């Protein structure tokens with residue numbers, strides 16, 4: 001493949017041709033000549049970035065394929081410009097043994113047109129305090145360990161998991177939630193919860209468990225990764241922990257960067273997710289944390305559900321919203337076009353940093369590196385419309401938003417995984 005006139009935004013910004021051979025970038029230069037069998041893509045007017053990387057998606061297969069499958073989830077991610085994603089393990093059966101994990105890994109390879117890596121759970125069944133066989137699951141191909149969807153309630157369970165993972169140099173990826181502080185909540189505790197007469201989730205449901213975990217992470221030396229950080233207290237705790245040398249990384253979701261509880265237009269469960277949209281002060285602390293590096297990366301927490309599960313009231317609907325197909329356009333439009341962040345900063349948070357922190361392919365456009373890149377149209381304005389999506393999940397609070405930024409081509413391992421207007 002030969003990409004002509006690529007305006008590249010990677011470690012530096014320049015215009016060049018990119019030659020791809022098999023799954024690698026084999027040359028970058030001016031006026032490269034096409035080989036006989038090269039597919040030629042003219043990127044004139046477009047912007048070429050390292051393929052986006054999302055370390056937090058839910059693909060729902062096996063167990064919940066009415067919500068999503070590995071195939072539709074991967075197609076959605078490719079449409080969103082992602083060349084690599086990491087899938088969570090709140091599946092049925094939970095892939096907590098090599099026997100249960102192996103078929104999931106095989107399907108991640110066979111059904112996905114991008115790279116799909118997999119977290120295995122920390123404990124059996126996600127809810128028990130029995131640790132999985134970490135060495136065996138890593139050996140089988142897990143990227144690390146996460147009970148996402150559920151917090152690890154027992155401190156010694158987390159401590160033992162961290163000790164093991166540290167020894168194995170594998171990350172512990174934490175959904176931080178103290179169940180005893182959930183209080184049956186479905187929305188952020190605050191004025192909106194009161195107005196709508198809904199049970200609230202306090203910030204400390206997250207931050208008190210995070211404080212415990214950071215202390216344990218410091219004691220064990222594990223790579224501890226905090227999922228979907230949502231509160232100002234959590235940002236402060238992570239900032240302090242980093243200062244004293246704890247090996248902690250953190251992600252923040254597009255929705256927590258773009259919305260807060262004041263954006264919730266009444267009892268509409270399209271705005272229901274866990275953790276919930278927080279206060280304006282929390283929202284601003286997340287933006288500040290992203291800016292100063294306390295929050296290392298952006299991850300979507302793509303959580304597809306059926307429309308039935310997302311209808312009715314906050315009280316009964318499922319937690320979670322989709323994100324793969326809207327993350328880049330929303331963040332580009334609302335954070336980059338508004339000059340809060342540069343495009344280079346956004347690409348670092350959505351590609352370079354997750355690649356480096358989790359040892360994933362890509363993150364840079366370099367000769368010899370993987371041919372994982374995304375060709376973007378940053379100009380055309382369009383309306384977010386779920387009928388354009390590959391995801392089975394149409395649960396998003398962003399439908400109808402006017403945005404700029406979309407993938408024209410997503411190239412994963414040298415293959416076109418998504419092509420605008422083409423067959424994926």
Ligand SMILES: NC(=O)N[C@@H](CC(=O)O)C(=O)O
Pocket residue numbers: 058090148149150175272273274275301303304319320321
């Ligand atoms: N974020 C959510 O609201 N839901 C996620 C679980 C999770 O990420 O904790 C899901 O699996 O639906």
Ligand SMILES: [Zn+2]
Pocket residue numbers: 148149150175176227228274275
């Ligand atoms: Zn979670």
Ligand SMILES: [Zn+2]
Pocket residue numbers: 056057058088148149301303
């Ligand atoms: Zn999640």
